Amino acid sequence: MLFYILKRILQVIPVFLGATLLIYFMVFAMPGDPIAALFGDKQPPQALLDEIREQYALDQPFIIQYFNYLGGIFRLDFGTTFSGQDVGEVLARTFPVTLRLAIEAIVLAAVLAVVIGSLSAFFKNSWFDHTMLVIALIFIAVPVFVVGFFAQYVFGVVLGWASPTVGENNGWLGLLLPASTLAVSVYATSMRLMRSSTIETIGQDWVRTAYGKGLPRRRVIPVHVLRNSFIPMVTDLGTTFGILMVGATVTEGIFNIPGVGNTLYQAILKHEAPTIVSFVTVFVVVYVFINLLIDLLYGLLDPRIRYVS
Template sequence: MLSFLIRRLGGAVLVLAIVAVLVFLLTRLASGDPVALLLGDQATAADIAAARVQYGLDQPLFTQFVLWIGQVLRGNLGQSIFLQMPVLHALAERAEPTAFLALFSVAIAAGIGVPCGMAAAVWRGSRGDQIVSTVAMLGASIPSFWFGLILIQVFAVHLGWFPASGYGDPGAPMGDRVQHLLLPSIVLGVLNSALVIRFTRASVLDILGEDYVRTARAKGLAESVVLIKHVLRNALVPIVTVLGLTLALMIGGTVVTETVFNLPGVGNLVVRAVLRRDYPVIQGTLLVIAAIYVFINLAIDLLYTVVDPRIRLGGSS
């Protein structure tokens, strides 16, 4: 186990180093000058030059990169050019809606995808299997922004059951904020459940053909006991994998949904930073998202030993 952790942590550091280099280079290659955007059309060339010196943008790219990496290693992601605050502070202010949105969405995706995938596998080849598979394929094809707008029109505008956008007032109770997150969570949860259905169906189909499942049925065990205790439990490894990866992707991929529902989350922060060419925010946010993605993958590997005790990481017994 220890050797496995050392290898994976070493790989995580390498991945994050590559991400840091790519993010830094890509932000600098993009057209547009953040200082010119910040100061506006009325700024003189002298004003722009002075601001570039203030933010260190007058130095060679290699020097800028070394200085930025030095800050990152000290736990400092830099200072936002437009927000005039540390990037970590800006991320902390916007982390809550994104984190809750991702967690609620994965819960909805699992609540829909796992039972439907199991039902499709048990009913293999039947009309029910075809319906579930068709719905899953349709769900994977629907654009999230279109689905979000439809839900807003029906449940927020016509029925008035949910808020159409926003995250509530700054001092709003948690229940009010959860209400603002329900519609966007349903959007992401329903659409991502399509992938969970497909993985669950395939995994359960593999287990249904095993000898121990036939033996359990031959012993006269109830079908629900066979499906939950013997089938689902042994099919959990790929299901846990897809749910973990879905969570990681949602944390970094809620940009469209947050924009449609005007949520002040990390995705909204990234969109504004890209439009403003706010280099520190873009670099810091993408690096943090990459770190979360890497360590969620590590957590999934560790969770395998809990889901299936037969798995031993790193080849140890």
């Protein structure tokens, strides 16, 4: 187990270097002058533009800029935005908000997927099963911004159950409505995986053996059926969590959430290379860590899995 964990951690190094190099190159290759864009239509003297470029090391070749950035990362210095803010402070302010949103959405999606997916499997081909599958297909087909605007209008404006926008009220309770929006948008795939996995597990030999040994249903279902049915769903939700950390931009925009998505979007518009690459670097580390955690959960869910290499 320990050797496996160390091996996976070492695999983070080339992933980290490759991801940051690719993103930095893409930012570097973007058309336009980010410094000139700061002044809009009224351009300052060329000497001032050159001074600002030198301040942000934008006058250096690409590879020099990249290695300067890597050196800053190892010193925990993520650079400075074009507005003069420390990128590390911006990340510390916005990352926890998006993290809370993603965790809340994944927990809600997991509860829905386990409950509805397992019930659909136990009552296969019933009216409940068919209804839940149709609803899941609807959620898969409808874009998240449609679900977001609908939830915002119905539950925030018409019913008044929640605030239509989040703003500074970005605690766990304040993020419940946008998290629910993300949850119903991503749970459908996990629910269908849970259903199919549960149906397959119910027909396995060890389940029939457990019943044959006289074990009660309340023991067989949670221990022998649901536990072994979790693996596909855990993989899907783990991957989805990493995607939510990066791709919740639309939901954050709809509900005015001061998270990573909005900040990253503004940084892309301004060509702020330090902000973009710093955020992506954190995403890479989080995503790899989540995948490592998922791999380790496999061993807990299925005792047959052993980490020998």
